[in-house]
Structure formats: structure tokens, C-alpha cells
Amino acid sequence: MENSASLGASVQALEYHYNIGNEFYELWLDKSLSYTSALYRSDDDTLEQAQTHKVDYHFEEIHLRGVERLLDVGCGWGGQLQRATTHYDVKHAVGLTLNEPHIDWIGNFNNPRIKVRLENWRDHKPDEPYDRICAWGVLEHAARPGISDAEKQAIYREFFELCHGWLKPGGEVSVQTITYENATRADLNAFIEQEIFPESDLPSQADIVRAREHLFEITRMRNDRTHYERTLREWRHRLRANAAAATDLVGEDAVKKYEKYLSLFMIGFHTATMNLSRFAFKRIDTPRGR
């Protein structure tokens, strides 16, 4: 089998999506630049409120308050690292990202409790073990289209094995990912694969459930595709409202491409082709068979 790092999306593939620049994303994401599904608690929630609800939901599910060390795999623009330290009294919050613009953005927080590394999760070697880990919007990029089901499963297994090794006994993990629902790998839209998220394939819920066996127990799982649809509707609306500024920044073609992708994802969640799965896991400290 190939090295698993070559079976997921490459740095270049992720840069293709994210290195379009912070200013572009500032035009249509919420103020924290959270680029995964929000969690709406009421019809009146704004995107900003719903993104905060998402962060709080995950942090409460993994009992984050007051712990010493948090690892955020795929930390994006670091909004959750900031909230972990300011609202949950986490002493050391470490973020991993593959994208330079994220590092620049987080650096501007000037928050001494936050460290961010330009590093693939497969290469991460923690200085000390962690109490908690979160990984939101990561497993979507872990496997490439075209690899075998066995290779794909091995990648997700590796993710949970690494998390297990990085955690202290009793540690907990929060995962949020888009999953296949009423679709197969062959249904992945060519536009999304080639133009938006190159080299990225989705997991199924079963992939994740299988991959954590004997390493983590699932303490909570919920599917929230309607929340992602609503998040995307808001992003699309904001992008359109700021179309002139966005076009100045990245050009008309890029704006149209993003608008199309947001629309396609709305349809994907609306029709249950895809789902948005949120998991909480608790480390099994004495795995059988080891």
C-alpha cells in the first residue's frame, strides 16, 4: 500500500481552495471565519450566533471546560482555538493547518495560549499528550477519489489510531464531517472534485463508525444536513450581496465558481445526497487485542 499521506488531498490541492485569500472569505463567512456547518438553535439565529452554537455544542459534548491541552486538527482561521481559551479556560490550544493564510490570521490574535503549526495531522508529534482533540472539516480531505475502499478505510483508521496515541487516558474527541448519505462514491460531482475540492472524497458514516472500533466509544452522534443547507444559503446570500467586492478581489470566474459550488452543496444536503455528521468520542484506555 502507498504511504497514506499520498492517498489524501495534497497540500497543493488544499492550497488551491484556501489560498484564494482571507479577504475573500471575510466577505461571506461569519466574523470568526468558521468554514464548516453552523448549528442553528432557533429560526431567528444569525449565522454568527449559529457558528458560536456549533463551537459550544462540540466543546460541551467533549467536556472541554478547564482542561490543560486541546488539539484542533484542521483549525482553519482559529475561531474555535480562540473561544477555547477565552470561554473554556483551556491553557494550551494547538492548531494544525496546511494553509499559510490561516497562520497569518491566527497570529493576529496575539493570544499566548494558542500555538498553530503548518503541519499535516499525519506528521504531528505532540510535545505532550492532549486532553481533548477536535477535527471539524478534516475527514472530507483525508482520502482521495480513486483509491480502494480498503485504502480509504485504512486512512480513517490511522486518524483514530493517531488521536488515541496523542490523548491522555480518558481523552475525548469531537469530529464534524460531511458524509455520503443517499449517494455512492461514483456520484461525486465532477465539478466539485475538479474545481472546488481537488483530491478529496467523503467518508460514509459507516466508515467512521468502523474506523474507531476498539479505540473510541461513540458518546454522541447527530446528523444535521438541514443546518448545513441553511449555512450555505446564508454564505451564498452574503457572497452575492458582496459580489462586486469579491469580483475585485478574485475575479468574476472565481466568484461564479464559488456561487455554483455553494448552490450544488445546498442541493446535496437538501436532497440527502450528503449529510453533515457530528460525533463525540471517548477514548477507550485499554483497547482489546493490543
Add this chain to the structure above:
Amino acid sequence: MATDQITEANSESEAAPAQDALSISPDNLADIRTWLTSYLAFLLEEEPGSIDTERSFDSHGIDSAAAVSLVGDLEDWMGIELDPTIVYDYPSIDQLADFLMTRMNESAA
């Protein structure tokens, strides 16, 4: 996402769906139905008279990418913001035309 079909290529061609044939205004239900029928006929390279307005868009071969293009062209024509998902909630020309007429009346009110 539905698998790509030939309709996506057609829907993104330079010659946007039959602009000449679609130079009507969205003033009433019959015109909206005519616009949708002409649009579909252009995509499918068929005569408008042969389009079954009760048949689902899906059975006509309209995939998700074609649905996004259709809704984008509808927004340009009608001057209102629409969700791309309406093609799935109102999955035939007749059903979608009824919905769009309601939306036009609401936005005019």
C-alpha cells in the same frame, strides 16, 4: 451530487437558452410555464410542444448542475433571489411555475 450529464454542458454553453424565444416577462402563469418549457426544450434539443410539463425535471435528465444553471437563469429573468433547491421541491414545470407565480405575487405585494 447527481452524476454529470450532457445537460450540464448544454446549460453552460455560450448560447444561453434561447434568449430570443424567452424574451417574455414573468407576468403571469402561462408566460412562466412557456419560459420553462422553452428553456427545457433548448437544453434537450427538442420542440417545446414535445415537452411534458407534468414530468419531473429529473426524468428529463436535469442533474444538480443543470438545476443550478436553471435557477440562476430564472433569477436573472425574474429579478428575485431563489434557492437552487426549488427544482427538487417543485419537480415539474407545472409545479415550479405555480411556485414561481406565487413568489412573483409576494414580491410585488
